[in-house]
Amino acid sequence: xxxxxIVADPLTHRCDVLAVGIFSAPGRLEGIAAKxxxxxxxHLVRTLQEERFAGELGKVLxxxxxGRLPAARVAAVGxxxxxxxxxxxxxxxxxxxxxxTQERRLGRLAFPPLQHKDWEPAVVAATxxxxxxxxxxxxxKYKKEKGGDINVELLAANRxxxxxxxxxxxxxxxxxxxxxxxxxxxxxxxxxxxPEALAAEARKIGRGTKIKVQVWGPQDLKKRGMEVILAxxxxxxxxxxxxxxxYAPARPKxxxxxxxxxxxxxxxxxxxxxxxxxxxxxxxxxxxxxxxxVMRTLPLVAPPVRVTAAIAAVENAVGSRSMRPGDIVRxxxxxxxxxxxxxxEGRLVLAEAVAHLAAGSPDEIIDLATLTGxxxxxxxxxxxxxxxxxxxxxxxxxxxxxxAGERLVAFxxxxxxxxAMRSDxxxxxxxxxxxxxxxxxxxxxxEFAGSVPWAHIDIAPVSFLETEEGTSVIxxxxxxxxxxxxxxxxxxxxx
Numbered sequence: 469x470x471x472x473x474i475v476a477d478p479l480t481h482r483c484d485v486l487a488v489g490i491f492s493a494p495g496r497l498e499g500i501a502a503k504x505x506x507x508x509x510x511h512l513v514r515t516l517q518e519e520r521f522a523g524e525l526g527k528v529l530x531x532x533x534x535g536r537l538p539a540a541r542v543a544a545v546g547x548x549x550x551x552x553x554x555x556x557x558x559x560x561x562x563x564x565x566x567x568x569t570q571e572r573r574l575g576r577l578a579f580p581p582l583q584h585k586d587w588e589p590a591v592v593a594a595t596x597x598x599x600x601x602x603x604x605x606x607x608x609k610y611k612k613e614k615g616g617d618i619n620v621e622l623l624a625a626n627r628x629x630x631x632x633x634x635x636x637x638x639x640x641x642x643x644x645x646x647x648x649x650x651x652x653x654x655x656x657x658x659x660x661x662x663p664e665a666l667a668a669e670a671r672k673i674g675r676g677t678k679i680k681v682q683v684w685g686p687q688d689l690k691k692r693g694m695e696v697i698l699a700x701x702x703x704x705x706x707x708x709x710x711x712x713x714x715y716a717p718a719r720p721k722x723x724x725x726x727x728x729x730x731x732x733x734x735x736x737x738x739x740x741x742x743x744x745x746x747x748x749x750x751x752x753x754x755x756x757x758x759x760x761x762v763m764r765t766l767p768l769v770a771p772p773v774r775v776t777a778a779i780a781a782v783e784n785a786v787g788s789r790s791m792r793p794g795d796i797v798r799x800x801x802x803x804x805x806x807x808x809x810x811x812x813e814g815r816l817v818l819a820e821a822v823a824h825l826a827a828g829s830p831d832e833i834i835d836l837a838t839l840t841g842x843x844x845x846x847x848x849x850x851x852x853x854x855x856x857x858x859x860x861x862x863x864x865x866x867x868x869x870x871x872a873g874e875r876l877v878a879f880x881x882x883x884x885x886x887x888a889m890r891s892d893x894x895x896x897x898x899x900x901x902x903x904x905x906x907x908x909x910x911x912x913x914x915e916f917a918g919s920v921p922w923a924h925i926d927i928a929p930v931s932f933l934e935t936e937e938g939t940s941v942i943x944x945x946x947x948x949x950x951x952x953x954x955x956x957x958x959x960x961x962x963x
Contacts, residue, residue: 563603597640730756737810842905849938856923
């Protein structure tokens, strides 16, 4: 799909579909919708009434113009209640229009300017571009039927406005491309997206940019004392990789470190999952995918912030070299860990990544992981959980998610959660029962951040959607690319 900016009058612009927004119970049409209805001799209003179109958010009604306008069709999209109209709703409306156009295999969808006293044209353009690209995403790499392509046109009233719209378009394109890149990585099957393949993706990020990428293999990990990652990945034919990525502008205002869980497939190990529980475990590397997507995008948005990333890429398989319950392994920071459950492997590899990043003394650490079923039970497929050692950092992440159109819900990290992860035979254990599981997993990881402000984002509830629940025109079934928008908003907005 392509998105471009055109200076044109919506009433004289030739296209397949001209978009107009309709609020719930409008009483009367206004703005471009009123002008279109007038040009159609009242046909738009009559059709809305006949079809009982009430402006419900995201609903689309396509009306043929029969030659009364250069646009062959008008697509009315519901915007919901006027009083609750937000940027998020504008994004969803754009996604609904783009998907409806794509499903009908129509070529050109035109968005007229939106007059809103609180939103600059660049904001409107970025939001519409993002919505259209996210809403038409589909993973079709392994299908003969690829689906229809569409062209989206953002109309501007004049050249001055077009410059602002183009700036917004570029921003929206960059963000949506990052999310869809993460979706692609997660949607790949585990026989393709191995630890080695994740490392290869990281190397691509460094080509032609000033981003530095290092990849450590099993021998490097052994030399550096990273026994935990080696233990988790010990039974797999696909050996572990530890990926380091560094974006360093000339005069950074601060350093943010991000860690991603990259378990490319999770059988559960000796504490094996059920067949049903393994169905979507190719997506257990969604945290790593989000981190790669963010790092890949930083040269394009150029924040004055240094961002260092660490990804622990492993496959948790079953075999003669599997770690076992009761085993004790030594982490890179010297902590001794009792393996209480081999299916609590994500926090183990993240512990190594967070400890490595903390040794570099960044200003803050954020880790990202599909960590716990407990978070999914608490939140359903509607939000991710966030917790940490530094409340201001947690609060900033929650605010960044809200601005980006995602949801983070702050969970408490009481001292009792930390105490629950103490072992009778080692410094820590990696599992401590079901209750409070999300916080216990987070507390375990937090032990490896030392004195550095740290936050943990558990994206397990929303990283991979298996049913219609939680899906929307922006969020299809399958991989979501969740938290990419949040992290990009966070590192670019707070300077």
